[in-house]
Amino acid sequence: MVYSRNMDRIEVNPEICGGKPVIRGTRIMVRNILGMVAGGYTVDRYPDGLPDLARDDVNAALEYAAKVVDEEQVILR
Numbered sequence: 918m919v920y921s922r923n924m925d926r927i928e929v930n931p932e933i934c935g936g937k938p939v940i941r942g943t944r945i946m947v948r949n950i951l952g953m954v955a956g957g958y959t960v961d962r963y964p965d966g967l968p969d970l971a972r973d974d975v976n977a978a979l980e981y982a983a984k985v986v987d988e989e990q991v992i993l994r
Contacts, residue, residue, distance in 0.1 A: 923973050924984075926974055926977035927940065927977050928940070928941040938981060940970065940977070943970075945969065950975055950978040950979075951982055960972050
């Protein structure tokens with residue numbers, strides 16, 4: 918999988934949100950963006966709820982999640 922430069926928009930810092938991945942320069946966590954996508958938000962609808970969030974930030978969060986899932990071992994139950 919090829920990742921874009923958008924990945925630079927993601928920051929993991931133990932001093933910010935307990936080390937959870939966030940959009941750089943904000944406290945908007947990747948998991949919140951993923952939750953909004955799961956809840957039916959589209960990229961075009963994000964500015965209504967989070968005006969500091971750009972389309973590239975949403976794409977970076979989705980890419981980050983894809984990368985993490987790709988690297989993790991999945992356990993079937």
